[in-house]
């Protein structure tokens with residue numbers, strides 16, 4: 001990695017183990033859910049819609065002497081626009097830089113072309129690989145499905161481990177997997193301060209929560225045409241967090257669709273996001289939301305950069 005180790009290690013400190021671990025897989029298999037379960041908190045947005053994750057959010061887990069920097073990645077898919085290309089690029093750069101890979105698959109279904117795309121990316125990388133069969137709680141034939149996913153790695157030379165679990169309902173299995181990942185870490189100084197849970201600013205994190213709620217509520221193609229940003233965050237003396245954000249759409253026609261009749265939909269998105277923010281911040285939140293139009297932002301390199309997709 002190019003990141004500077006933090007902090008520099010003193011001569012008589014205990015040996016530390018630290019590394020970057022990518023969580024990859026096709027859209028909607030439960031990568032972000034697994035990341036949040038590893039950390040017992042919410043650093044990444046999740047939703048029933050594919051392609052919720054857009055940037056490689058880092059989630060950090062530390063013990064006294066070990067630190068895993070998980071890199072949650074967007075689901076690898078066939079891109080339709082510049083945003084999609086950016087998302088796939090995030091996966092490729094994550095894979096190049098990490099010390100170990102967690103490949104998450106959905107055991108409710110047999111592999112698809114997109115799983116094969118991921119398998120081809122990871123099969124020959126000489127790094128420890130964990131094949132994680134997720135959603136065992138809802139899978140009818142988990143062992144059979146696992147066999148089919150395993151077959152996609154046939155001929156792989158590197159070290160491979162297999163785990164079947166439910167990222168959503170099985171904290172003990174997630175903790176055991178985390179132990180296994182800790183064992184795979186190379187000797188390194190810590191990359192982040194021990195207490196850090198994520199590399200995102202609080203503004204980026206809150207914007208992702210707003211986007212998650214917008215994606216859950218909006219229909220058809222609209223969830224994918226939406227971006228979010230938090231422009232102002234102030235704290236009142238009594239602890240109230242005042243957060244002002246924007247929901248960005250591509251066309252004027254979309255603006256009305258996000259706002260909804262009489263502003264109902266925007267209000268619902270705002271209420272749901274505010275509730276989540278209050279739970280995680282443990283403070284009362286005032287959330288102001290505005291909908292703005294940046295024409296064709298998904299195809300506009302400059303707009304993508306401005307929205308943090310760079």
Ligand SMILES: Nc1nc2c(ncn2[C@@H]2O[C@H](COP(=O)(O)OP(=O)(O)OP(=O)(O)O)[C@@H](O)[C@H]2O)c(=O)[nH]1
Pocket residue numbers: 025026027028029030031032033034045046047048049050051052053054073074075076134135136137138165166167168169
């Ligand atoms: N039944 C079941 N559902 C799960 C489990 N893990 C995740 N899900 C659901 O699967 C959906 C997708 O989860 P995400 O964590 O957003 O998936 P992702 O792989 O990060 O998705 P992308 O952002 O599209 O790449 C959500 O509705 C989750 O609640 C699980 O263990 N069991």
